[in-house]
Every structure is written in C-alpha cells, then in structure tokens.
Amino acid sequence: MDLSKITKVFSESIIREMTRVANAHPGCINLAQGFPDFSAPETIKNAAIKAIRADINQYAITWGSVSLRNAIAEKIAEYNKMKFVDPNKNITVTCGSTEAMLSSMKAIINPGDEIIIFEPFYENYGPDCLLSGASPRYIMLNPPDWKFNFERLEQLFNEKTKAIIINTPNNPTGKVFSIKELKFIAELCLNYDCIAITDEIYEHILFDNHKHISIASLPGMEKNSITINSISKTYSLTGWRVGWAIASEKITNEIKKVHDFLTVGAPAPLQEAAAFALSLGKDYYKWLGDFYQNARDILFNALKQTEINPIKPDGAYYIIANCEDYMERYNLQNSYDLAIHLIKNIDIATVPGSSFYADLKSGQYQTRFCFCKKEKTLQTATQYLKRIIHE
Numbered sequence: 056m057d058l059s060k061i062t063k064v065f066s067e068s069i070i071r072e073m074t075r076v077a078n079a080h081p082g083c084i085n086l087a088q089g090f091p092d093f094s095a096p097e098t099i100k101n102a103a104i105k106a107i108r109a110d111i112n113q114y115a116i117t118w119g120s121v122s123l124r125n126a127i128a129e130k131i132a133e134y135n136k137m138k139f140v141d142p143n144k145n146i147t148v149t150c151g152s153t154e155a156m157l158s159s160m161k162a163i164i165n166p167g168d169e170i171i172i173f174e175p176f177y178e179n180y181g182p183d184c185l186l187s188g189a190s191p192r193y194i195m196l197n198p199p200d201w202k203f204n205f206e207r208l209e210q211l212f213n214e215k216t217k218a219i220i221i222n223t224p225n226n227p228t229g230k231v232f233s234i235k236e237l238k239f240i241a242e243l244c245l246n247y248d249c250i251a252i253t254d255e256i257y258e259h260i261l262f263d264n265h266k267h268i269s270i271a272s273l274p275g276m277e278k279n280s281i282t283i284n285s286i287s288k289t290y291s292l293t294g295w296r297v298g299w300a301i302a303s304e305k306i307t308n309e310i311k312k313v314h315d316f317l318t319v320g321a322p323a324p325l326q327e328a329a330a331f332a333l334s335l336g337k338d339y340y341k342w343l344g345d346f347y348q349n350a351r352d353i354l355f356n357a358l359k360q361t362e363i364n365p366i367k368p369d370g371a372y373y374i375i376a377n378c379e380d381y382m383e384r385y386n387l388q389n390s391y392d393l394a395i396h397l398i399k400n401i402d403i404a405t406v407p408g409s410s411f412y413a414d415l416k417s418g419q420y421q422t423r424f425c426f427c428k429k430e431k432t433l434q435t436a437t438q439y440l441k442r443i444i445h446e
C-alpha cells in the first residue's frame with residue numbers, strides 16, 4: 056500500500072529522539088529538548104485548577120476564549136507595539152505555536168509557492184513547508200555573529216515567494232534580529248507582497264540588554280505579517296499546548312478555518328489560566344530574564360573551559376558549540392555521532408547540529424545545548440563537562 060509521499064520525505068524529530076536516547080541512558084542530563092526541569096509558576100497552575108473546578112471543561116470558542124483573546128490583545132499592544140490587534144478579528148488561539156505555524160502556512164500557501172527560511176532553523180519549519188505544499192528556500196545565518204547577507208536575501212525573493220519565516224530570539228543560534236535587519240526584510244515583504252511569519256516564543260528571554268522587536272509593528276506590516284507565540288517558553292508550560300497566531304482579518308479568517316478542522320480548539324481551562332499568565336506584571340518578566348541570563352552564563356562559562364567552542368547567544372535558551380577539534384580527536388564522523396558520543400561518555404544529551412540545516416554538512420561540527428534548567432542541574436552539567444578536557 057502506498058502511504059503519503061510527503062511524510063516519506065521527512066524523518067521524526069531528532070530533538071525528541073535525543074530526549075528518548077537520553078532517557079534510556081541512566082544519569083544522563085538532558086540538555087537536548089528545550090523544556091524546563093523546574094516548576095511552572097504556582098499562581099498559573101492555581102488558575103488552571105480553578106478553571107477546571109469552575110467547570111470550564113467543554114470546547115472553548117474554536118478560535119479562542121474571550122478572556123484569552125482580550126489578554127493577548129492587551130499584551131501585544133503594550134509589549135509588541137502592535138496597536139492594531141482586535142481580539143475579535145486578528146487572533147486565532149491554537150494548540151501551541153506549533154499548530155499556529157502549520158495552520159498559518161496551510162491558510163496562505165498555494166502549490167508552487169516558496170517560503171524563505173533562515174538556517175540554521177527550528178526543525179519544524181521544513182516539514183511544515185512540505186505539509187502545506189510550499190517549497191523552502193534557505194538563507195544562511197553565518198556564525199559567529201549569525202548575520203545574513205542582505206544581497207543574497209534580496210536575490211531569493213521572486214514572484215513565487217509567499218512568505219519568509221523569522222524566529223527572533225532565535226532557536227538554535229540565540230540571534231536577536233536587529234531593527235536594521237527587520238526593516239530590510241519588511242521592505243522586501245512589502246515590495247513582493249509577501250508575508251513575514253514570525254515565531255516570537257522566546258520574546259522575553261533576552262540577554263545583555265537586547266530588545267525584542269516584532270516585525271508586525273513596523274510601518275505597513277500589519278497586513279503582511281503573521282505573529283506567532285505561545286505560553287510554552289515564557290511561562291514554562293510546554294505541555295499545556297496553548298499558542299496563538301495574530302494576523303490581518305483577511306488572513307485570520309483563513310487561519311481560523313484550518314485551525315477549526317485540525318484541532319477544533321486549544322484546551323479550554325488552560326486558556327483561562329493562560330489569560331491569567333498574560334496578566335502577570337513586569338516583576339515576573341524581570342525574574343525570567345535574570346534567571347535565564349544566569350543560566351546562560353553558567354553553561355557558557357562551563358563550555359568555555361572545554362575543548363569545544365560555544366557561541367554566546369543574545370536570546371532564547373540554547374547555545375550552539377563548534378566541536379570540530381574534539382570530533383577529530385575521537386574520530387567522530389558527523390554531528391549525530393557526536394551527540395551519541397556526548398550522551399555515552401559525558402552523560403549530557405545535546406541536539407546534533409545537522410538537524411538545523413537543509414544540507415546536513417553545514418551543521419556537521421555543531422551541537423546544541425539548552426539551558427532551560429535549574430541552577431543545580433547546570434552545576435552538575437558543569438562538572439560533567441569537565442570530562443571533555445580531563446578524559
């Protein structure tokens with residue numbers, strides 16, 4: 056029997072595979088998949104329990120509960136400077152930003168359309184393109200500062216370009232796109248009438264005074280953008296599966312339809328708790344930023360003492376390291392072998408660099424560490440990393 060030709064083209068997620076390999080290796084610290092090993096805020100958990108007890112347990116409005124859409128509109132006007140967002144016209148609440156991305160692509164793509172993707176990229180974007188019928192075109196973010204070539208990007212735009220995906224702060228590089236870069240991308244989007252799909256789930260995880268800018272807030276971009284976010288990273292609630300997509304009314308109407316038939320809706324009581332989470336004040340975001348700045352510094356400093364070369368991130372909670380010399384010493388052929396070697400010999404799980412590139416060779420010497428972990432976990436990881444030099 057012939058099964059889908061599309062799903063044959065991509066494999067299962069390497070990130071989630073690494074978590075399974077790590078779990079099968081007793082004592083291994085999982086710095087592979089990006090989820091916290093500490094508790095989510097008590098007040099948000101209590102809001103969810105309260106909502107369940109109040110019997111908010113049936114389907115929510117398919118495109119999101121009134122309270123959550125109002126909270127999103129309020130937050131996005133203030134933090135993201137997107138004043139145009141009407142809770143009834145511009146918001147679709149989804150099952151995480153994962154679903155927001157796929158529903159958005161399915162809502163805008165026609166056969167033959169192209170989507171531009173910065174690489175290294177979050178691994179879902181490739182399969183998302185294929186599932187929605189788009190052809191991906193790639194533009195490199197070059198280490199160590201992860202800048203891209205403006206001319207090369209301009210050359211990629213053509214009459215088939217339907218969208219460009221921006222992820223800022225970026226997974227896996229930690230790049231925070233600058234205003235100059237975003238203005239350049241916005242101008243291309245407006246010239247070619249193409250949509251900037253922007254994944255901003257790390258918007259509150261910024262270091263060394265970097266600032267987050269939403270491309271949708273730039274002049275003229277409200278009709279040419281889809282802004283995606285979720286509660287997963289900001290509130291340490293990756294398992295709740297509540298996210299959203301914000302776009303013009305015209306685009307939102309199509310996203311709503313795809314979302315309705317894909318999932319009907321995100322979990323109703325958790326939407327109420329998400330509305331509460333979005334109402335948290337500046338103190339919470341200050342705590343979050345300080346917590347991750349400390350976590351980044353611990354892991355970065357620990358990696359700096361080893362034979363591998365970490366690149367300091369400006370945001371998000373990952374560090375890419377170049378491991379070419381180390382791989383040569385142990386005769387490791389590719390980034391997958393490296394990741395398995397690190398699990399078996401150093402007791403630390405990471406994500407092979409190649410999984411973030413279309414051409415596996417581009418990431419063959421890289422591996423990604425995450426630092427969304429308790430300080431104690433990162434201190435233990437620091438001890439384990441010493442094995443890289445003392446083996």
Ligand SMILES: Cc1ncc(COP(=O)(O)O)c(C=O)c1O
Binds near residue numbers: 226
């Ligand atoms: C860039 C990026 N987008 C989306 C996701 C998934 O987000 P969600 O849990 O909201 O589906 C992740 C998870 O690691 C991510 O790093």
